[in-house]
Amino acid sequence: MADSLSRVFSALADPTRRDIVARLAVADATVNELAAPYDVTVQAVSKHLKVLEDAGLVSRSREAQRRPVHLEAEVFDLMTKWIERYRRQAEERYRRLDDVLREMPDVAPPQEGTTS
Amino acid sequence: MADSLSRVFSALADPTRRDIVARLAVADATVNELAAPYDVTVQAVSKHLKVLEDAGLVSRSREAQRRPVHLEAEVFDLMTKWIERYRRQAEERYRRLDDVLREMPDVAPPQEGTTS
DNA sequence: CACCTCTTCAACCGAACGGTTGACAACCCG
DNA sequence: CGGGTTGTCAACCGTTCGGTTGAAGAGGTG
Numbered sequence: 001m002a003d004s005l006s007r008v009f010s011a012l013a014d015p016t017r018r019d020i021v022a023r024l025a026v027a028d029a030t031v032n033e034l035a036a037p038y039d040v041t042v043q044a045v046s047k048h049l050k051v052l053e054d055a056g057l058v059s060r061s062r063e064a065q066r067r068p069v070h071l072e073a074e075v076f077d078l079m080t081k082w083i084e085r086y087r088r089q090a091e092e093r094y095r096r097l098d099d100v101l102r103e104m105p106d107v108a109p110p111q112e113g114t115t116s
Numbered sequence: 117m118a119d120s121l122s123r124v125f126s127a128l129a130d131p132t133r134r135d136i137v138a139r140l141a142v143a144d145a146t147v148n149e150l151a152a153p154y155d156v157t158v159q160a161v162s163k164h165l166k167v168l169e170d171a172g173l174v175s176r177s178r179e180a181q182r183r184p185v186h187l188e189a190e191v192f193d194l195m196t197k198w199i200e201r202y203r204r205q206a207e208e209r210y211r212r213l214d215d216v217l218r219e220m221p222d223v224a225p226p227q228e229g230t231t232s
Numbered sequence: 233c234a235c236c237t238c239t240t241c242a243a244c245c246g247a248a249c250g251g252t253t254g255a256c257a258a259c260c261c262g
Numbered sequence: 263c264g265g266g267t268t269g270t271c272a273a274c275c276g277t278t279c280g281g282t283t284g285a286a287g288a289g290g291t292g
Contacts, residue, residue, distance in 0.1 A: 005131075010126070025202040032238065043241090047240095065237070065287095073203045080200070086141040086187075091189055093141070146269090158269075181267070
């Protein structure tokens with residue numbers, strides 16, 4: 001799965017990973033701190049963080065033997081832009097529905113004919 | 117995977133499904149029309165549509181033996197709200213970084229006992 | 233140095249995913 | 263009616279995913 005948009009959406013498709021993102025939005029944290037609330041192993045959380053990192057959602061620095069995890073918010077824009085684009089397009093189309101219906105030739109004109 | 121946010125993100129994690137959404141933003145289409153550009157079987161596209169439908173992203177009506185697929189844009193709000201919430205939170209934190217650094221007493225004095 | 237903490241790597245397992253083929257239901261049309 | 267179109271269901275297959283256990287690297291501290 002090469003493209004970054006797929007990686008970001010896929011990364012956020014998991015509830016645990018979304019929760020990690022939510023907590024990182026408040027403050028940076030280490031792997032152990034992040035793993036504490038969940039009843040899965042630290043290794044599992046480490047894997048989740050790798051997924052988030054590959055998606056560009058988090059970055060890890062080095063601090064002695066600790067690896068503080070930091071949320072990178074820029075990637076969100078990628079998603080937002082994609083979403084907004086098609087939502088706007090769909091809503092636009094919705095808004096013009098009346099006009100389209102009026103112009104449709106194979107439907108009986110609701111009011112006066114206005115045959116083009 | 118019960119929650120709807122997971123379903124929506126997961127649905128959009130696939131490039132083919134995102135492309136389907138993009139095309140449905142322009143106009144409704146039938147399964148066969150949607151399947152045409154891809155070199156996968158119609159069944160595979162039908163499965164994709166089921167995923168999109170379960171996520172609430174599309175709806176299908178009945179029209180003789182055809183099943184026109186329609187994009188439902190409202191669900192996008194769910195994602196947008198989630199994303200915006202944490203992006204804003206993260207940016208807020210970023211903006212206050214200077215203050216935080218200024219308030220930090222240089223380096224914490226080496227106290228006994230591991231913190232946490 | 234030995235030891236302990238934090239983290240990742242490697243191998244494995246069951247479930248889910250994306251795809252296929254084949255069959256079938258539903259609906260039009262000649 | 264029979265045949266063609268449209269779409270879904272069912273079973274199967276290889277891969278990926280989220281999880282585990284076990285071992286090991288990296289770095290502090292006695």
